[in-house]
Amino acid sequence: MFGYVKPELGELKMKEFGRFRAAYCGMCHELKKSYGTAARFILNYDFVFLFMLLSEGKEPPEMKMRRCPASPLRARCVSCRNDALTLASGYSVILAYRKLCDDVRDENGLKKLKAKLKRALIARAYKKAVRRYPDFDNAVRDRLAELTELEKNREPSLDRCADKFASLLASASKDRVKEQILYHLGRLVYIADAFNDLEEDLKKGSFNPIAARYGLSQAADKNTAEAVKLTLEASSGVISADAELLPDSYWTGIIKNTADIGIPKMITSVIKGEYVASPFRPLRNVTLKENGDDI
């Protein structure tokens, strides 16, 4: 369910692209340093966004040059550890672990095995993160338990289900603006992910909130897709409007790019059924395609 929130790289300024890479690499290095090598592989764009959103201040964070297995020869500029980075990486570990727990429960066969293995790999990292942020872990666990309950009862209200995941994400910040941005990010990701999984869920016969809401037994028709798009765009609109209310920070340009261009584009491609959620992918492989379209 992660990998939906990312900036449109082709629309970033050069300096912003450099900054984004420093954030991405910073998260990766921080995960390794604090939580071990295995934790590195949970990294995705959503967690990088979380880091940027939680950061404060216009001053550039301290940077240093670092090599890593993905870029063994050329050292990259990397954001040093700071409060936001520590917080975001801890939260990321908790979110990733809880998500894997869900997968272990919901999936079958090979996928279940894979999830179990991954969960075992980051179990130590998770324990460490929980010691640091017990409140966040409690909030995540409670919301997910409530969500499971709703899903078990085949809740027909899409918003009621999405609200659980949205509130879970919102608990990552106490700031009013950031909280609301996170809420709508959560709502958006939950619904978009449900739409993405629709056909697979129907085939397997497992619960899907969109199928429950619209009473679907086969792939979404045009009207349903349009309705889902509308509700996703409403959240995306709130995120855009709210992003303007954030105090200026070093990352503002990238955050606004994500809110104004990245997310609407993601919605369009999810609705078209073309979206592939991208988890871990080292940024150095980014190239602009001929049509200047995607990464």
Place this chain on the structure above:
Amino acid sequence: MRDPYTVLGVSRNASDAEIKKAYRELVRKYHPDNYHDNPLADLAEEKMKEINEAYDEIQKQRSSASSGYSSYGRGTAGASGGYSYASGNQSKYNEIRAAINSGDLGKAEAMLKEETARTAEWYFLMGSLYYKRGWFDEATGYFQTAATMEPSNQEYARAYNMVNRGGYPYRNTYSTPSTTGGDMCDVCTAMMCANMLCRCMR
């Protein structure tokens, strides 16, 4: 008070036209319409006030001689987000409206749940409540019911139209300030032109 030039994001020696442009851009961004029914509307309003004050301040500083400026809608900005109090003697509904407008959604929900009569207004208020909470899908359903029950009511029809357009009237998605087109064709054409120019210079 903060330096008015910083607020508008222009340099001290910017021309009047530049300042006006920056001011207009900011007004567009923080316009109450963009924060209609958004729980953070008050923050946008503050921002708007700051921008207006900064603009006024600069105009005052500069217009020792010239005159005739006007900043955006004094007073109207404050009237954002509020529902017009419809006619009727239902004081209870009005109380619910007030609760929704002030952001006390828990109270509004409890009062609505208590109510047994399912009038069009009840559906409309449920819709407003959910809309403010960010439950847009639920809100759409309630607004639709309200609009179908009382097709002549402008308020319900407006609300239903609004959710059907995807919420906020003037959203700034897609268009970054610098690029107006944003269309893939434009990007391609621009790239081709740039490519040709590069080749000429070689």
